[in-house]
Amino acid sequence: MAEHNESHGHDHGHDAGHGDAHHVNYKRIYLTLLGLLVVSVAGPFFGILWLTLLTAFGIALVKANLVIQNFMHLKWEKRIMKWVLATSLVLMFLMFAGVSSDVMNHEGRNWENVAAQAAVERGIGGAEGEAEAIEVEPVEAGFSAQNTYNLVCATCHGRAGDGTGPAGAALDPQPANFTDPAFWAERDMERIVTVIRDGGAAVGRSPLMVGWSASFTPEQIQQLADHVATFRPSGE
């Protein structure tokens, strides 16, 4: 009964003249793909950076193109579909172009991504251990809550803890003022620790206060919280 389905509407969308047979030698395409796979795996063995990048990403582009044109038959598809797909690709590149400079750089004229710098520092510092490197815990030795506060937190919260750090002025809402009795009226130490660890959004407050769990150990976060508590006005 299958034979009766022959004119199944397949050739509707294909350009006239092609019908439903695309005369593609699928086997040849498949073998080419496998050959390219071997090359992309072999590339890194030469130890030449540009060659590795070429065999990895250049060949990925060639393989993807072979599959898209010959297996997905985009070659024979109506032009409008190519435009739709191209639009998606353009959106992707726009996204990349729009944000990549902020992500790839860890400092600019008026800003500094301390967490990212710390991550690079840790990663590079522990790199000698090769595979084990990523398991290295944030360094405990030499940690000083006060220094870290002045280096990291004070940017927004101010060295005196009064919420008047240089980078904080532009923020809305304003950074918390630890010297304000009203601040302490509704917060306990557990909450301070939570916000340092998971960020303001974790307790329904401003996401501009980011979480630091990736940069500091729980003990260090506790020490930072204790340091914040030193700004608490006495008598509260």
Added chain:
Amino acid sequence: MAFAKPLATLRSSTGIPTGRLAIWWVLASEVVIFGGLLGSYLMFRLGHPEWADAAAVTNVWIGAFNTFVLLTSSFTAVLGHQAAERGDGKQAAKFLFMTIGGAATFIMVKSYEWTTEILHGYTITANGFWAFYYTAAGLHAMHVIAGAVIMGFIAVDAWRGRELQRVELIGIYWHFVDVVWIFLFPLLYIAK
């Protein structure tokens, strides 16, 4: 065997059958989903030289084997499409089942790979690289599973000679899943 086709199967205002138009639209949105994810990975990777150490841990041979599996499954999928165009539903179904076999192999290899890595402490929270690794490959694996399930339904229909045009549609989707892996492979396994 004559059966009434739903109007939407044949109607077309773009010159593309509605079903195929729909699958291309799905893929256009998938390009943005995977493109956004991989683009983000790329910019983070370039900003974090230390990720190279994490990437060095991934197993190139497992990645290469799975690439081979997906390329082969794409090949069987397109052979299924060819059989469907000839009107040979049974043959098309056979090729689709082989493709599903490829999907199952891929997922089994992935399970083994992930289990090993997780047991060694490389979990999704280990660092940024592993977060992207599990997110990107996980999203891809979900596409593999979903595709295999849908392919199962289509293969059963095709075996009975029904809805053969769907063989091409699931094929187009499957090749896309293959293409995503073609990029994931160098991004996560080769570039050390």
